[in-house]
Amino acid sequence: MSKAHASISDFFNVQKGERLKTFLLFLWLFLFICVYYVLRPIRRGMVLDGLGNDNMPWVYMGTALITGVVVWLYSKFAYLPRKKLIGSIYGIFLVNLLMWWQAFQFDSAITSGLFWIWLDVFSIMGVTLFWMYANDLFDSSSAKRLFGIVAAGGGLGAVLGSSITAGLVQTVGTTNMLLVAAFLVGVTLAIFLFIEKMNEGAPVRGRRKPAQEFERQKVSSMSEALRLIAGNKFLLFLMLVVSFERITPDLVQFLYHEVLHNMAHGRDAIAALDANLERWRGVCEFGIELFLVAAVLRKLGSGLCLSSSALAILGSLLTFAVFGNPMIVIAIFHSDEALRHSWFKAAKELTYTVTSRDVLYTVKPVIEMFCYRFSRGFAGVLILLVNTVFGLGTPGIIAVGAVTATFWAYCALRLNAEYKRLDAVAQEAESAEKLSKQIPIEKKEAVAVG
Secondary structure, three states: OHHHHHHHHHHOOOOOOOHHHHHHHHHHHHHHHHHHHHHHHHHHHHHHHHOOHHHHHHHHHHHHHHHHHHHHHHHHHOOOOHHHHHHHHHHHHHHHHHHHHHHHHHOOHHHHHHHHHHHHHHHHHHHHHHHHHHHHHOOHHHHHHHHHHHHHHHHHHHHHHHHHHHHHHHHHOOOOHHHHHHHHHHHHHHHHHHHHHHHOOOOOOOOOOOOHHHHOOOOOOHHHHHHHHHHOHHHHHHHHHHHHHHHHHHHHHHHHHHHHHHHOOOHHHHHHHHHHHHHHHHHHHHHHHHHOHHHHHHHHOHHHHHHHHHHHHHHHHHHHHHHOOHHHHHHHHHHHHHHHHHHHHHHHHHHHHHOOHHHHHHHHHHHHHHHHHHHHHHHHHHHHHHHHHOOOHHHHHHHHHHHHHHHHHHHHHHHHHHHHHHHHHHHHHHHHHHHHHHHHHHHHHHHHHO
8 A cells, every 4th residue: 555655646746735726726727728729729820821931930030029028028017916917917918819809800911920929928928927926836845746737737728728729710710719718818817816815925934945146136127137147057057948948849840830831721721730739749748747747857857857858859850851751740849849848847947946036036037938039039040041041941940950959958957957056055054044943942941951
């Protein structure tokens, strides 16, 4: 029985007092990712049928520009209490979806491109705020046990969202799916407000003290955040990992778009095909997140989790270069998505637990939103140069993707080394603080006995 209990604990080690909080975070991420996967195939169908794949580099560059403006605006309000900050942003998302539904009554290719950019900002900002909040609720030891289970909500959301789109898009049309998404965002907002009411907005007592180099850091602007990132080895490697996490998959996505465009014609057909592929990948992703992430993190370590997606892309691109089968591109794209959304994501979010709450609410959005989307713009420039200016086509994209994947893996291993160093320092400081509090108590007891 004890062996069976230990095996179950490897997968579902949720302790008393964490269960409701974990379930609500699971539900929040489930619904938000469901919204994204309702909209993602629709967006891909609109853009590929409207602007075309050759114009995607310009969309990527537009995403980088708009995200930079959004992060700058966010930095002006980051001081607000988390209830007002996160609640207001999710409320804006809801209003935006209703506005897009109205805009698509008068469809155009430019509108489709702008919607792609908006959905990029919507997805990265919504997910960043979610994990920022989750990091505020759990310390490092809890995160190792729980973040895989919480992340499984995203996998399940991907299954449901893509299934909704695959089943409804050719019946109700792409535009009306925006109303479905708006309803789900409203439910997500209600869940967040319920969690805040349950916690009364109070800081979490169990969150461990951050590493000393972050403890006194006060960041009040985007420029200060960028300076801190440049001057701190841990944050610098974290920023590089996040950047390559966007650049390399966007190179793969360009190849994936070419395959989709050749397999289906028309926005509804492309959206339905993509949604079906997303749905089956989501099923695998959910299983990995729910059953494997916590065990892989504990048994194989965060280093493998952080570098696994880069190594998988590198091996897959080299395989595609040899065999040239378009089905390999589909496998590359979806296996990368599954890995990045499961143990890579959990391991990356785990690294933030050694930082302070101030760094969490100011520096993390700059890394996860501005640097991440700026890297998408950089990927757009690379694709434009390789595919259009130099005319290297698919072989050129494969070569550049292999190089960026190699750098990604290297930065991931260096980030893991820095995280382990800071985590060890924080544990030593915590043990010393507990010991210093215990000694006076022991002296008092000795005096009382004497």
